[in-house]
Amino acid sequence: MNALLKESVPVHLGTLSKLKEMVRALESGDEPLYELYMSQLVGMREQNLLGSVVKITRELHHAVKDINADDRLSRVASSDIPDACQRLDYVVKVTEEAAHKTLDLVDQSKEQTDQIKKAMSRVAAARVRVYASNNAKADVDNLLEAISGMEVSVNMGTSHLRSNLTELAQIQEYQDLTGQIIKRVIRVVRDVESGLIEMLRSTGSALKAGHVSMPHEEKLEGPAVPGLSVSSSQQDADALLAELGF
């Protein structure tokens, strides 16, 4: 609104002085001069109108061009965002599975330690009876039996625990795969962000495009996501490498 006022004031001042000159020409009976001023006045008006039309046309052209030029945004909206959502769903699924597997192994390990503890308690109780009966043969035999039982429990329990620990370490590989997927999604989010900033800038916002760094294109596919990427299994890879003479 202010800009409009600023532009229109000198125009009106020009018109006013032209009208005053026309009145003076009429009063002095100078008709050719009056006609000249009249045609100049009409010309001024046409020129202003033409200028405005040119300005509006140019702005419209730039706006349309900017919107079309930013096809990165339309690509992001039509394919990258749905793709990112599917990838994030997969991350949720993988992390959930890993957490369940971890909890299952922890539960199993607790059972193993409970078994070892029970075997230890049996030995302790048998030993107390041996002391109380002053080494009665039946109690000594019972203690020896409890010790054998504990040996079995400890051997089985520790080997189970060892294998559970190895499996727990193996499960942590989900962090690599989900980490890579999340990094890809972050790149999509950055794309959206830079596209939006670019649009705001082109429509007159104070934001500067220089503040936005454009992410470069990702060439690699990253971890295979079921239903999203056509990828090889380990068997496919082995077969392909065998074909290539490996």
Added chain:
Amino acid sequence: MDRNMKILIVDDFSTMRRIVKNLLGDLGYSNTTEADDGKTAWPLLQAGEFDFVVTDWNMPGMTGIDLLKNIRADARLAKLPVLMVTAEAQRDQIIEAAKAGVNGYIIKPFTAVTLKEKIDKIFQRVAEAA
């Protein structure tokens, strides 16, 4: 196969480096060193006498495929066995790795059995070639 051989594990994810290191340890290989990408791995390879490299593909700095190409182009390292352990499962990428001279290719997620199989196969071939 020498259980004391010096192995370089290259992966930008520390969890995956730990998993590979643990699995190699279970297989009896405990002489391992870690690097978080090709760029960090390269001076280590130049300086230390490594017998085997297990590398990821997609890493910042220098990717596994570029590391492999550099290894094959270096007269002293050219014959070093390289096992690629990667999430990249595209046919084109497997072919690219094969052309670059990879000795084995494992797709993540993988199992301890697969790792053992590939390592055994690589060193069986190395022994045959010697």
